[in-house]
Structures are given as C-alpha cells and as structure tokens.
Amino acid sequence: MFLARKDKPCFLVCLAVSQLTFILLLYRRGASSVFQGIFGAYPGWDYSKTQDVYTNLSLFVPDSEAVKTQYCPVKSPILVGPLTISVTKPPSLKKIQLKNRYVQSGGYFSPRHCFGRYRTAVIIPHRNRESHLRTLLYYLHPFLQRQQLHYTIFVVHQAGNATFNRAKLLNVGVREALRYDDWDCLISHDVDLVPENDYNLYVCDDLYPKHLSSAMDKFQYRIRLSGMSMTRTPLNLGRYKMIPHDRDSGNEENSHRHNLLRNTRLNWRDDGMNSLDFHLISREKTLLYTNITVDIGDAPVMPTKARRWQFF
Template sequence: MVNLCRTLLKVSIRSFLAVILFFFLSTTCIYFVYAAPGKVNEYFYVGKAYVTSMLGDPDVSISTDYPDPGTYLPVNFTQGENLPCPERLLSMKGPMEVNMSEISMEAVVAKHLDIQLGGHWKPQDCKPRWKVAILIPFRKRQEQLPILLDHLTPMLQRQRLQFAYYVIEQTGSQPFNRGMLFNVGFQEAMKDLNWDCVIFHDVDHLPENDRNYYGCGQMPRHFVHALDKYKYKLPYDKFFGGVTGLTTEQYREINGFPNAYWGWGGEDDDLMNRLIYAGLGFTRPEAEIGRYTSIPHHHVGEKQFLGRWQLLRYSKERQYVEGLNNLHYSRPANVSYSKLYTNVSVDLHPIPLLNCRGWWCGGNTMKKLPGILTLKNPKDIHIP
C-alpha cells in the first residue's frame, strides 16, 4: 500500500511538472507569435538569410541606376534657378553616418531652421525635378520620429528634391492599420500640393547611403535592398516593406493600399500583389546603396494580424473593391502643422465592402474575410 502511494505521488508530481512546462511553452509561443511578432519574424528571416547565403541563392536586384562617382557633377555646380536640379551631385557622397541616439524634437528643429511650417522644403538654386510627399505611419514611436527627421532631412536636401513630411498618426483603440493610414495620408497630402510621387516610409528605417535617390523616376520602387536586422539580406524575393515609392498615378491605378489589415503584417505583400496584377514592375537600388538601419524600440510591438494569409489569397479579387475607392474616415481629419512635419491624426474603424458579388467577400454562405465588413446597402455605412 505504501509503495502504491509513493508511485501515485511520483506520477502526480511528474504530471504536474509536465502541465507547468506545457503551459509555459504554449504561453511563450502565443506571446511571440501574436503579441511580439517582430521578434519571431526577425529570427526567422535572419535564419533564412544565413541559409540563402550558404546556398548562394541571389537576392532580387532590379536596378543598377547609379554609375561611378566620376559622372557626378561638382559640389558647387548649379544650373540656375529656372533649370531642373541635377539628380547626381558630388555632395551626395554615398555612405552616411547613422546616429540612433535619442534626440528631442526641439533640438531637431534648431538644426533645420530652413524647413518651412508643416515640414516643407524646396531648393532655391535650381528648379526641383520632383515633388515628393513622405508619408510616415505613426503610433507611440515618439523616440524614433525625431531621429528619422534629423537623419533624412539633410539627405533629401542634398538630393535637391522638393519634399514635405506627413506623419499619419492612428488614435483610438483599434489595432494598427498601416495600409489605411497610408491611404488617409495620400488623400490629405494631395490636398496640399499636386505631388509627383509618394514615399511610404516606416519611422524606424534610416537610409545608410544618400545616393539612394528618393526622386520619382524609377517608380514603383522598393528602396530597401538590405536591412541590418536581417543581416543585410532581403527576407524574401518579393519583400516590399519598409520604404517604398509610387507615382501618384500609379498609386491611384492600383487603388492604393488595402484597408483590411489590422495589426502586424500582410499589407506590404498585398501591395506587391496589386502591382503585379496591374502589370507594373518595380525597381530596387544596388545592395550597397539600398542599405538601411532599423531603429530599435523600447515597447511591445503591434499584435500580429492572424487573418492576413486568407486576405492575401484573394488579393486579386479585392484589389478594385477595397482600397482608396472605399476609404472612409472622419473628415475633416485632425490636421496640425508643426515646424518639421504635418500631423494627421485619425481614428480608424473597419470599412464595409459595397456591392461585393464574390463569395470570397463574405455573406450568408461563407465566413466573412477578417478585417472586412460586408454590406449590400450603401445606407448601412457608418462613418465614424
């Protein structure tokens, strides 16, 4: 009897420890996959980069659009106020120092007194070849924004571009929606000026080379060829995240970003699909020119959007019913003007699809796609 009790006790202790271990492993897995997906993806892509380099599988390299420095014009060269600014100047020296030390916005303002209200700047010694709107999606990254503006501004000035910064800030309690923020930013920026192109720029991406030209001539363009946290490799061939650019005509042609991705991941892959389905190619700079450093952040990232694979599966069907043409948000948006940028604050909510005829978009016989509300009557729309 005593031996039996001892045996049962041992089994109970082992079972208890097994349950504790299983609970620990499962909760850890759920945390990293759902609450901190950036770390999981970083580890995954770093591992993939190592395997890729070992196997010798080349990255996608589309363009080699910068010749040797001998073709660059002298530092003090000017064509006159009424002539187009050159695209290549020796003042664009290539590799830049990347300083990720925290800096106050007031200190950045003091360093860039030539920036006009709302973040506008244009060269005075020549006619800007391109007018470029820089859209930055934003939520709770106060320590990163001044670092980006301080680093990027001198580069764009050396490139002699007319530009302005638009920080599109999501308020409210909904999960972060990067794609919809870009659509809102595009609509608001076009009210300011007839921009030639738009660059969609994550707040934590710092270019390492000022010859990574942010003009509009090579668009659609993916400016990030190599990111430090991925060991300066592309995570995958069709990676289209971080910093991308399209002309305003191209952006309208593909119907902008999708609005249905709530949380981390998927919207940049969907944008790539939209380019493919519209018959548009894209370019990248050379690997040494398209290098970026990622600013670390000190808070938990956005939650992972677990429904993105289902949405990506039907990118083609959704492209022209979901994007710029069904964008709804509170208007007029809360727009304020600081010295270095224009801030657009907006509270986002899911947007219904109207007149959707495909079974993929939801209905009585099919589970609705995540992130999308499907309504048949336009009167049912609720605009927050």
C-alpha cells in the same frame, strides 16, 4: 557508364539554360537593379567609412534668381554615400529644428539656390512612436536636402486604440498629401527605418513602383522580391538601419494575415483608395512635418471559415 558519360553534356546544357531563363525572368519582373549591382553597374560602397548626414549642407548658397530660372543639377554635388547612423539616443525636436533652420512650417522644403527638379511627398504612418519619429526626422530632413528635392513630410497619426493599420494610414496619407501639391513622387516610409546612403534617391521610376528599402539590417540586408513588377534599389545602396523596438499594444501580429494574403487576388479591386473610409480629426503644420490625425475605425472583421470557403 558509357550512357551516363554521353548524357552528361546534355544535362549541363539543360542546367545552364534553366539558370539563364531564371535570371531573365527575374530581370523582367523588376529585379534588374539587383543584377546591375552584382555585375558592377553601380559603385561598391564601403560602409565602414561613413559621413555625417549634415556634411556640406551649408555649401548650398541662397540664390533667388537661380531658384526662378535654373533647375538643380540631376546629381547633387554634395552626396557622400554611406552615412553615419546612430539610433540609440533620440535627439530633441529643438535640436532637429536648429539643424534644419530652412525647413518651413509643415515640414516643407525647397532648394534656395536652384529650382528643384523633383517634388516628393514622404508619408509616415505613426502611433506612439515619438522617439522613433524624432530619430527619423533628424536624418531624413538633411538626407532629402542633400538630394536637392522639393519635399514635404507628412505624418499620419492613427487616433484611438484600434489595431494599428499601416496600409490604411498610407492610403489616407496619399489622399491628404494630394491636397497640398501635385507631387512627382509619393514615398511610403516606416517610422523605424533610417536610410544609410544618400545616393538612394527619393525620386520615382518613370514606369514602375520603386522598392527603396531593398536591404535592411534586421534581415541581414536581404529581402525576397516577389509578385508585381517593380524597380528595385541595388542591395548595396538600399540599406536601412532599423530602430530596435518591442511590439507595442495595439500592434499585435495579425492572426488572420495569411488568409488576408490569400484573398488579395479576389478583393484587391475593391479594397484600397477606392473604398477608403476615415474620419479626419485634424490637420496641423508643425515645424518639422504636417501632422494628419485620423480615426480609421475598428479593424475589419474577418469572415467566418464557412464564408471564406465561398470564395474558392
């Protein structure tokens, strides 16, 4: 009994040190924003009180001289925080167009009352999700305008019946978007995720990739962070509403996904933008977005089990 009591303080000290070390490691690996949110560096948001995403957009009065000479303020004056999001009834394209009359051909927008500080391209991989796309566009256009961004929305549509390849479509979107402008920030955006707070700014971090959707309602607003260094939007700010849907044909769960993840460290230098191969079918500027239709070919064939062992 005496030895146990004597060792107890040492055990508590070791436990405290190990916990502190764990927190510091997470902080250095890019989770600093999580801890800032926990310890009060960011305001708490009450998601029971929400505002319409189109609230006060009319307060931005056109000023042609200011657009040429004055930068927009760093913080937009009409941000409201939590937004009212409904995903049950997709709006029509005409309704979206009428509510976003200053969006120009190709889904391009630039503030009309000041010079936009940030140039952001939003890239959305897509196939057979028209109703989801309409819902997202209804909320995303005013969301970006409220932040006073110079932006364009690019929808990368996969043609054909091959397995849907989100990652490759994003790479195609990056390459194509860079043909249009010298962007400060490239945002990869799922078609079925709608942001719930307009303080979640669609601008990039100066040093690291930025994880915007740190909390999705489908996963009880918790997503594990691991791997590469990145900045991460605080959990109480990076909330997204996921549009419910069934898994559609051509987007089945990949039975090889675990093998692909295991081999990432071996082939990542040769698999991505530097090996991108696709056939561009069309570029089209619609009223709400720039549509890029591509044929990315068939899904890559996984090597046989015997060949996979050669990597280890």
